[in-house]
Amino acid sequence: MxxxxxxxxxxxxxxxxxxxxxxxxxxxxxxxxxxxxxxxxxxxxxxxxxxxxxxxxxxxxxxxxxxxxxxxxxxxxxxxxxxxxxxxxxxxxxxxxxxxxxxxxxxxxINSRAKQRFFGSASDFLQKLKPELNLQSHPELTKTREGLPVLNLPNKTLAISKTHHGNFQAFQY
Amino acid sequence: MTSEAIQERLKTIVKPYINNQENFEKLSKESDFINDLEINSANLVDIVLDVEDEFDIRIENDDMEKMTKVEATVEVIQKKLSQK
CATH class of the missing domain: 3.90.470.20 (4'-phosphopantetheinyl transferase domain)
Known part of the structure; x- marks a missing residue:
């Protein structure tokens, strides 16, 4: 989770x-x-x-x-x-x-499957993910019907938790 | 008080906390504080307290948890006003 x-x-x-x-x-x-x-x-x-x-x-x-x-x-x-x-x-x-x-x-x-976190902007986060997940193009952040952030990848949907307040943003995935 | 009048006063209350001006200008019954107006959840507490002060009411947790959208918030205020 x-x-x-x-x-x-x-x-x-x-x-x-x-x-x-x-x-x-x-x-x-x-x-x-x-x-x-x-x-x-x-x-x-x-x-x-x-x-x-x-x-x-x-x-x-x-x-x-x-x-x-x-x-x-x-x-x-x-x-x-x-x-x-x-x-x-x-x-x-x-x-x-x-x-x-x-x-x-x-x-x-705390997630037992050693989830990762990233501090920074959404564009920097997506930039970082591209090589990390071996993607051909920039992944796109979208939302589920309930409004929860996910990343649509060619073969799967990756759940992302994101938070933004003032000058700070962080992503957990 | 009519729900329209309550909504007008609620609009003034939420104004300092919104992060999406465009959606604020077209605020409607359906507007969602977090998803549409992009109000930070930490400020929902301030909105609840501002509503209590503005309308001179007290809102319990059961009602507070509904206060994430304009319409539900107006309903809570209207209910509390009618109990005064």
Whole structure:
């Protein structure tokens, strides 16, 4: 399963005030709010939780083909260590890995089949894939009926998870 | 309040968060916040809170999860207003 999410911290700080009344309560359980406030950096801890929930949401949306819903509460996060985490959704669980820099926070679902990731623009990503997949021409990113990104290749369809926020883009495949 | 009037006020609320101006200008009942208006999901929380402030209502999770499209959002607002 694939699913990823990136948050541009500069943009997030401009667009969203997580300390706004009721903001955290719309997204986090009481236990998650406790994680946010007991950490050394409440803002980055919140966005770590957010990207964990989003990446797992995308993975399950692809698997179960559900329509777009906005229910961050249904995805319950636990931290294993500084970058590994576990997210529960109903009876299911997925593990995530988070990468943090000064500028962004990125989480993705850990996939046993050693999936790859690419940070950069869509055109650079497709450029990179062409030799990697031995393609004659540039592959094209399209969407499934549910709106999920896929790459149409001559003999198969390759599932892609993509995320874009502010100055940052990433692809998992 | 009519659904048209609610939709007009909702349009003003979502404006700061949209990333697709063309689709914003032709916003309709069917518009999808994420797919059409290209609103980042992180900003959906801001939209829910802005809606709560603007209409002086409180939206629970069951209703919040429907708020990914204009029509469903207008319906949630209308329902909450009628319960006031």
């Amino acid at each position: 694939i699913g990823n999410d990136i948050v541009d911290l500069n943009k997030a700080n401009q667009d969203s005030n997580i300390f706004r009344p009721r903001y955290l309560e719309k997204v986090c359980s009481p236990e998650e709010i406790e994680l946010v406030f007991s950490s050394s950096n409440a803002i980055t801890t919140f966005w770590r939780i957010w990207t964990m929930k989003e990446s797992v949401y995308k993975a399950f949306q692809r698997k179960f083909q559900f329509k777009t819903v906005f229910n961050p509460f249904a995805f319950v996060c636990q931290f294993e260590d500084s970058d590994s985490g576990k997210v529960s959704f109903k009876a299911h669980q997925l593990f995530t890995k988070t990468i943090q820099t000064e500028e962004f926070i990125y989480s993705e679902v």
